[in-house]
Amino acid sequence: MTVKAAFIGSGGIASHHMKQIKQNRGYSIVAACDIAEDRVQKFCQDFEIPRHYTDMNKMLENEQLDAVLVCTPNYAHAAPTIAALKAGIHVYCEKPMAMNVAEGRKMLKAAQDSKATLTIGHHQRFEPASQFLHKERLAGTFGDIYFARAVMHRRGFVPWWGAFHIKAKSGGGALIDIGCHIIDLTLWLMGSPNPVEVTGVATAKLATRTDGSRPNQNKEKAHEFDVDDFATAYVRMDNGASLAVECSWACNSAVGRLVELYGDEGGATIQPLTIYTQRHGQFVDIHPGKLPEVQPHGAATEHFRRVILGEAENLVKPEETLNVQKILDGIYKSTTTGKAVRIAD
Template sequence: MSETLRIGIIGAGGIATGEHIPNYLNCGNKIKIVAIADVVEERVKHVAEEYNIPHYFTDYEDMFQKVEIDAVSVCTPNKFHAPATIAALQAGCHVLCEKPPAMKIEEAEQMAREAEKAKKILTYGFHFRHKPEVEVLKRFVDGGELGEIYAARVLAIRRRGIPGWGVFTNKELQGGGPLIDIGVHMLDTALYLMDYPIPDTVFGVTYQKIGNRKGVGLSGDWDWDNFSVEDMARGMITFKNGASILLETAFAANVEKQKEMNVKLMGDHGGADVFPLNIYQEKHHTLTDTTPKFLPKKGNHELEIERFVDACLTGGQPLSTPHQGVIVQQIINAIYQSAETGKPVQL
């Protein structure tokens, strides 16, 4: 590998131009973005010109054949995560793939196998792990301050936050709605803080009550006539170690807050709300609440990209692993399966 990490981008949409490309450029002379691929030629040409990327393609296979690349960001709709990631790994590249890992469990498992076979890094865009609240709380958890974490609540709810752009309401391309888009972030955050226990049984329900009709859009007008995903999902996950998670996620729900993204942990020595960070304990016969006075200000997307680049250059391992990606995919798909069948799913 060259001293400068040669980066390729697959997908020239909002997550690529809003987060990945700018934050790679923040890494200075550690990287060079050498190529970008997207099926829409006009879009990929425009992005390449805007960011001075020397090569652009409408087929990522052509990109791998014609340009030397060390690492790739996969920024496509969910349907294309697995094939793009597998192609990149087989081309000898490290991969940062946006969340969720894939559409199916089998795809996530194949992605993990290909990474092991290629001996390359595969990590996922679970960027909430890099938020300062999560990093601070993880140190408290690892230090035993919460004891055994046996219960958690996961919340990713918007009052009227159905995306009015992109393909977020297209089930064929995304695989689902809020569960697979925003719920997955808080689910991963909870699992990460709980040291990724092995799931046992999953029960879930989904609803489509608001998204398939015209309404107020706080994130732009969505295509309600072709709304094919759930607008709310709820689930309960139990784990082999006896712990459990209650999950609730929605693009649209008749609730008070415009948006709530949070994880609430309960352990036998303490509990915590993550956003904002508060830690609840009993010490010296007194109930105490602990709130950090100062938190670092560096952005979570910036840290995610920075740490991926450093791992590629040094041979380290980013926070998110392929095995954890498989577990997340198992839980997501099990919630959808349970909602469809009306029965719990044993993993």
């Protein structure tokens, strides 16, 4: 059964989603909306979408939609999400959930007041290795997970396009852009505990250089850069567990993603995918071997379709992604104050 849907936002991430949706064939995409008419016209032409709009409210009123996919810049996540939910339309909103916790709370309330589903585009939960470790946690393989590490490093890949580097439009830099992904994934693999305190530093050390010493410098836009290119944090949870976070757009380190889980019965890493445990008095390392190949963005939007049809439970709940937003806000506040920040309910 197909879901009648439309896009709000028609930039790069919308195109990526649309390519996956065309392969899965579970949606009927009937319209797209963007404030830039030239862009949305081309998007609709490229993907054979029948109608385009520059007024979101007109699209919501005219199209009798089941769902929308919100693929706008960060500063424009909350308003269209809330408008669609109030109209009873299901929403898949790209990450991060919002610019800040205040916006995220409004989005969550709109979802709670509506019969419609809100999910956030944390597609890393749908990767085969993530699904494998999630099932192992549910099976009790790790016991009580008391510590985890979440690391996402780029050596020198600052997204100079759009407004990623401008705080007023993005809400932050590397932390809110890619840090949100690795924090969300790791919290979920820990069993989604609630954060209660965070200490952190978000800074910019390399992205603003214009001396030619590093790749990916941008002399024309460096003066606009007012966000972080590196962040680190320590988060305490309500169940006594803790989480260490590192993320960067630019740093003198190896590139890559790392999730480590430490439990009293076993532990794990996601790359390489390994479980560390013991059997009969001996340490044992378990390597699951080759997992099926999955395109995680496509898996996420297909799951959203199944949730709408009542065939699956929402895997990325807005209550959980609001906790990610609380951690992001807490790190930025801790950076400013130089102190640990208590996280409110």
